[in-house]
Amino acid sequence: MSLLKVSHLCKRFGGNRAVDDVSFELASGQLLALIGPNGAGKSTTFNLVGGQLPATSGSVTFDGTELLGMASRKIAHLGIGRSFQIAATFASLTVAENVQMALLAHRREVYRFWRSAVHRYRDEALDLLDQVGMAQQADRPCSELAYGDVKRVELAMSIAGNPRLLLMDEPTAGMAPAERNALVGLVKRLVTERGMAVLFTEHSMDVVFAYADRIIVLARGQLIAEGSAEQIRRHPKVQEVYFGTGRTFGATGQEGGAA
Amino acid sequence: MELTGFIVQFLNGLAEASSLFLVAAGLSLIFGVTRIVNFAHGSLYMLGIYVAYSIVQAWGQTPPGFWASLLAAALVVGLLGAVIEIALLRRIYKAPEMFQLLATFALVLVFNDFALWLWGPDDLLGPLAPGLNGSIQIFDRYLPVYDLALMAIGPAVLLVLWLALTRTRWGTLIRAATQDREMLGALGVNQAWLFTGVFALGAFLAGLGGAVQIPRQPASLMLDLSVIGDAFVVVVVGGMGSIPGAYLAALIIAQLKALCVALGIVELFGVSIAFPKLTMVVEFIFMALVLVFRPWGLLGKPMAPQRYTGEPDAPLRPATAPFKWLAFLLVAGFAALPLLSGTLPYASVLAQDMLVAVLFAVSLHFMMGLGGMPSFGHAAYFGIGAYGAALALKSAGLGMLGSIVAAPLAAGVAAIVFGWFCVRLTGVYLAMLTLAFAQIVWSIVYQWDDVTGGSNGIVGVWPASWLEGDAYYYFTLAVVALVIVMVRRMAFSPFGYALRALRDSPLRADALGIHVKAVQWTAFIIAGTLAGLAGALYVFSKGSTSPEVITVGKSVDGLVMVLLGGIQTLFGPVVGAATFVGLQDYFVGITEYWRAVFGVVILLIVLVFPQGIAGYFKQLAQRVGGPA
Numbered sequence: 001m002s003l004l005k006v007s008h009l010c011k012r013f014g015g016n017r018a019v020d021d022v023s024f025e026l027a028s029g030q031l032l033a034l035i036g037p038n039g040a041g042k043s044t045t046f047n048l049v050g051g052q053l054p055a056t057s058g059s060v061t062f063d064g065t066e067l068l069g070m071a072s073r074k075i076a077h078l079g080i081g082r083s084f085q086i087a088a089t090f091a092s093l094t095v096a097e098n099v100q101m102a103l104l105a106h107r108r109e110v111y112r113f114w115r116s117a118v119h120r121y122r123d124e125a126l127d128l129l130d131q132v133g134m135a136q137q138a139d140r141p142c143s144e145l146a147y148g149d150v151k152r153v154e155l156a157m158s159i160a161g162n163p164r165l166l167l168m169d170e171p172t173a174g175m176a177p178a179e180r181n182a183l184v185g186l187v188k189r190l191v192t193e194r195g196m197a198v199l200f201t202e203h204s205m206d207v208v209f210a211y212a213d214r215i216i217v218l219a220r221g222q223l224i225a226e227g228s229a230e231q232i233r234r235h236p237k238v239q240e241v242y243f244g245t246g247r248t249f250g251a252t253g254q255e256g257g258a259a
Numbered sequence: 260m261e262l263t264g265f266i267v268q269f270l271n272g273l274a275e276a277s278s279l280f281l282v283a284a285g286l287s288l289i290f291g292v293t294r295i296v297n298f299a300h301g302s303l304y305m306l307g308i309y310v311a312y313s314i315v316q317a318w319g320q321t322p323p324g325f326w327a328s329l330l331a332a333a334l335v336v337g338l339l340g341a342v343i344e345i346a347l348l349r350r351i352y353k354a355p356e357m358f359q360l361l362a363t364f365a366l367v368l369v370f371n372d373f374a375l376w377l378w379g380p381d382d383l384l385g386p387l388a389p390g391l392n393g394s395i396q397i398f399d400r401y402l403p404v405y406d407l408a409l410m411a412i413g414p415a416v417l418l419v420l421w422l423a424l425t426r427t428r429w430g431t432l433i434r435a436a437t438q439d440r441e442m443l444g445a446l447g448v449n450q451a452w453l454f455t456g457v458f459a460l461g462a463f464l465a466g467l468g469g470a471v472q473i474p475r476q477p478a479s480l481m482l483d484l485s486v487i488g489d490a491f492v493v494v495v496v497g498g499m500g501s502i503p504g505a506y507l508a509a510l511i512i513a514q515l516k517a518l519c520v521a522l523g524i525v526e527l528f529g530v531s532i533a534f535p536k537l538t539m540v541v542e543f544i545f546m547a548l549v550l551v552f553r554p555w556g557l558l559g560k561p562m563a564p565q566r567y568t569g570e571p572d573a574p575l576r577p578a579t580a581p582f583k584w585l586a587f588l589l590v591a592g593f594a595a596l597p598l599l600s601g602t603l604p605y606a607s608v609l610a611q612d613m614l615v616a617v618l619f620a621v622s623l624h625f626m627m628g629l630g631g632m633p634s635f636g637h638a639a640y641f642g643i644g645a646y647g648a649a650l651a652l653k654s655a656g657l658g659m660l661g662s663i664v665a666a667p668l669a670a671g672v673a674a675i676v677f678g679w680f681c682v683r684l685t686g687v688y689l690a691m692l693t694l695a696f697a698q699i700v701w702s703i704v705y706q707w708d709d710v711t712g713g714s715n716g717i718v719g720v721w722p723a724s725w726l727e728g729d730a731y732y733y734f735t736l737a738v739v740a741l742v743i744v745m746v747r748r749m750a751f752s753p754f755g756y757a758l759r760a761l762r763d764s765p766l767r768a769d770a771l772g773i774h775v776k777a778v779q780w781t782a783f784i785i786a787g788t789l790a791g792l793a794g795a796l797y798v799f800s801k802g803s804t805s806p807e808v809i810t811v812g813k814s815v816d817g818l819v820m821v822l823l824g825g826i827q828t829l830f831g832p833v834v835g836a837a838t839f840v841g842l843q844d845y846f847v848g849i850t851e852y853w854r855a856v857f858g859v860v861i862l863l864i865v866l867v868f869p870q871g872i873a874g875y876f877k878q879l880a881q882r883v884g885g886p887a
Contacts, residue, residue: 050770052769052770072769073769073771073772073774073775076771076772081770084767084770088766088767088770089764089767090763090767090768091763091764092572092573092574092575092759092762092763093574093756093759093763097574101756101757101760102771104757105771105773109753110753110754110774111753111781112752112753112754113749114748115753116577116751117751117752117755141574154767158770161771
């Protein structure tokens with residue numbers, strides 16, 4: 001049974017249909033890539049599912065619960081983690097404190113005014129940072145990090161709550177190709193080990209084709225194709241809107257210039 | 260009331276709207292382009308009146324000479340604006356928003372004393388305008404002809420500004436800069452001269468707004484802060500950076516005030532409402548309503564986020580052992596002061612004031628520094644604490660300790676109500692709404708004679724006999740030290756982490772499941788409650804309280820203390836408040852122009868220690884002790 005079910009989702013900004021009647025499903029243990037050219041409505045879709053934007057119409061259910069109309073913080077507590085296109089972390093906290101904060105928030109310990117939180121869940125936070133390769137920098141202020149590292153901290157924060165669904169809007173932007181593969185590889189491992197469901201966007205096509213279980217393609221707000229990597233690669237409509245210049249994907253292991 | 264009264268008040272309102280618009284238009288332009296909240300704008304208005312007064316004495320005998328004098332006065336103030344921009348503001352555009360505010364507030368102090376030095380302390384009433392000194396009859400009432408001229412000036416300036424902004428290259432640049440000044444810079448526009456030009460124009464308009472008041476209003480040293488409050492309201496209601504918005508807002512506010520005067524005392528459902536009493540506060544009530552329903556003002560748009568907003572705060576570290584020793588020594592030092600009463604009889608009196616100020620500053624820092632919620636109206640909670648304690652003691656008979664417990668609770672209840680509205684907004688808009696609520700509180704306290712004693716306040720509020728004199732000093736010291744320890748603990752508690760986290764990124768905090776507004780609201784309430792406690796301690800140390808404790812000036816004092824000490828450190832407000840009280844006391848002792856000296860010191864601190872005093876020493880310690 002699918003964990004996330006998006007049906008007939010619409011979002012209008014004035015006369016512009018940013019997301020136009022989009023439907024798809026995502027089951028636990030699956031890595032679903034959402035791809036499409038710039039302006040296709042990818043980030044808007046993420047923000048609708050995550051509750052950061054109100055939808056115009058449609059329905060999004062998570063394990064049977066309707067998400068539309070629910071406050072984004074409540075969606076987070078249902079077990080949905082997310083990362084943003086422009087990484088959002090807490091600049092004045094250290095790397096470890098960022099993750100500790102995520103753990104505190106998830107365990108609803110925010111309204112505690114007395115006991116020090118300096119060491120609270122620190123070991124757990126370090127463990128999470130270790131998984132994303134950031135343990136070495138645990139005590140640096142988050143404001144000093146390179147952008148790729150900020151993205152990794154953000155990933156550690158979004159998986160801190162043990163989410164059943166992870167929404168990742170361009171998780172590897174600003175990273176070198178080798179790092180990208182490593183990070184998405186890590187996410188893939190979480191998917192298989194924890195049975196987590198992941199919806200992600202990614203501009204690097206070799207990453208998408210190498211790791212995604214399934215791919216959906218958006219163009220101008222509409223869902224134009226859905227299927228496995230092979231099916232998407234061959235899909236005539238995808239080739240038409242997405243690779244209109246006549247370029248197709250040949251070799252893998254190289255940067256795809258799709259953006 | 261008859262219809263004719265309404266008509267005359269309506270015309271009067273139109274004339275008032277013109278004056279308000281001139282000041283507010285300049286403020287709005289300056290904010291739109293430079294993003295500086297220019298506290299000194301009221302001072303420029305005040306200087307406009309004074310300068311016009313002097314020039315009119317020489318040239319003002321003929322109608323052309325009179326109007327040339329007003330224009331010349333505005334030009335002088337415009338030139339002063341250019342000088343301010345080049346000499347001061349240009350150095351601090353990249354400083355945090357609140358620091359720029361501090362710098363412009365220092366200018367308020369300097370200009371006020373400058374006017375005192377040059378023109379003396381008495382109000383100066385200028386001559387009537389030659390040729391326009393009569394009045395016209397409207398039914399059975401009279402309206403000065405000069406008011407008719409004033410009515411025309413506002414729309415005329417609006418038209419000229421609107422044409423300049425929409426039809427000229429310079430205007431296009433200004434509108435572009437209002438939307439995104441970094442992008443404009445990236446396109447190769449020399450921002451420096453654009454900013455100078457805008458600041459000079461804004462100052463010119465403020466000066467003009469003052470100058471045209473010459474026949475109606477005496478030049479007075481009180482004008483700077485009273486005008487800036489009105490101008491802020493107009494700008495915020497109209498929408499920051501919107502010139503037509505400023506006129507619309509000026510018109511509505513002037514008419515609301517006129518309506519309150521015209522209505523007089525009205526019996527409504529058996530309750531008599533004295534509308535004229537509302538004139539002092541109706542603009543703030545209106546602003547609060549506008550901000551709640553249209554957070555960007557009537558004709559304003561959401562502002563583009565600034566890309567460069569200064570260095571992010573360094574992570575807070577729990578106190579180290581040397582720091583704890585330092586704090587202990589400090590408390591011990593304060594505790595020793597009464598023992599020195601033989602040689603330094605005044606020391607413990609000053610220290611008492613410092614302690615109250617420290618508590619006030621710490622409470623403000625809690626919401627402003629840790630929570631990123633600046634307040635221009637924190638004095639409201641201090642005042643409610645002071646009055647709450649006084650009333651609890653004198654009217655409710657709660658006794659001293661009961662009063663000291665009840666007062667912060669009263670302030671906390673006020674913070675619950677006001678905070679609920681305030682946390683919906685951010686940044687300058689939030690600060691303005693706090694100001695509005697503070698003004699509302701001030702106006703109630705000032706005018707509710709039966710309960711608060713009106714402008715006289717409440718006297719005879721002394722501590723119980725077992726806590727008199729030194730005992731009360733030690734009591735204050737203990738309470739303040741305890742609260743500081745408590746606030747420090749809170750800063751490192753899960754709540755404190757959440758507060759700092761959502762200041763950095765509300766988006767991320769929300770995505771982690773933190774109820775951002777609720778956490779901010781809670782912090783607002785805690786800050787208000789602690790300020791109320793400071794007010795209660797204050798009233799028992801002075802024996803009295805007056806509406807003075809709720810004025811804008813008092814709120815700004817708190818801001819200055821926090822920024823002086825350094826907003827990024829937990830110890831900053833303590834150092835800042837003590838320095839503030841100490842310096843003020845010292846300067847008052849040595850010169851009549853202590854405000855100016857104080858202003859210059861603040862300017863030096865802004866330019867030399869942009870991280871505040873405690874922030875500077877922290878950085879120094881880190882440099883000496885190697886990289887942290």
